[in-house]
Amino acid sequence: MAHRLCPVWVGYFLASPIRRLMQNPERVLAPYVAPGMTVLEVGPGMGFFSIPAARLVGVAGRVVCVDVQQGMLDGLKQRAAAAGVAPRIETRLCEANSLALDDLAGAVDVVLLFYVVHEVPDPEKLFAEVAATLKPSGAVLFSEPSFHVSRESFDHSLALARRCGLAVTATPRIATRRSAILKMA
Numbered sequence: 001m002a003h004r005l006c007p008v009w010v011g012y013f014l015a016s017p018i019r020r021l022m023q024n025p026e027r028v029l030a031p032y033v034a035p036g037m038t039v040l041e042v043g044p045g046m047g048f049f050s051i052p053a054a055r056l057v058g059v060a061g062r063v064v065c066v067d068v069q070q071g072m073l074d075g076l077k078q079r080a081a082a083a084g085v086a087p088r089i090e091t092r093l094c095e096a097n098s099l100a101l102d103d104l105a106g107a108v109d110v111v112l113l114f115y116v117v118h119e120v121p122d123p124e125k126l127f128a129e130v131a132a133t134l135k136p137s138g139a140v141l142f143s144e145p146s147f148h149v150s151r152e153s154f155d156h157s158l159a160l161a162r163r164c165g166l167a168v169t170a171t172p173r174i175a176t177r178r179s180a181i182l183k184m185a
């Protein structure tokens, strides 16, 4: 599979209210994200999930958003400010093959991986870096668009995640997406 980066202009579309007609981010996140939690989102784009996550963690929580494109993070910061949740969202620019999350080792309750793994050159390294940030009770919400990512490719990603110590605990059925909940085995 080609690892083509989502252009920044598509980021505006992905964060638009039109998408909410097909996916309600609050409803997707609510079973997993609670007040006071630390959430990590890799590849947040312009914040379709990060801003609802920031509302759910409340004033005592935080959402760390790591993206390889500064244009996405700039759009996310603007939207977070408009939504009044900017103080709860920390943005970090990363390298394509390194999230540089050593300071978050064992500190994260929930990791969000929405529509990003198929763009990453080394998904196994990403799963290893993500696993290292999780608390023992932590969970990863992993979701890929079914129009871009075949069942075979998604299963391959799950196999890579397992090699990093992440077990599949659920596979929620959601229209237009392939999704799995991962926890430390």
Ligand SMILES: C[S@@+](CC[C@H](N)C(=O)[O-])C[C@H]1O[C@@H](n2cnc3c(N)ncnc32)[C@H](O)[C@@H]1O
Binding pocket: 005, 006, 011, 014, 015, 042, 043, 044, 045, 046, 047, 048, 049, 066, 067, 068, 069, 072, 094, 095, 096, 097, 113, 114, 115, 116, 119, 120, 121
């Ligand atoms: C298709 S967009 C999805 C955005 C968002 N998760 C959503 O669902 O609206 C993919 C995002 O992942 C980011 N990305 C791609 N490769 C990455 C990498 N190696 N590390 C971190 N972020 C990456 C892109 O810049 C983009 O913001």
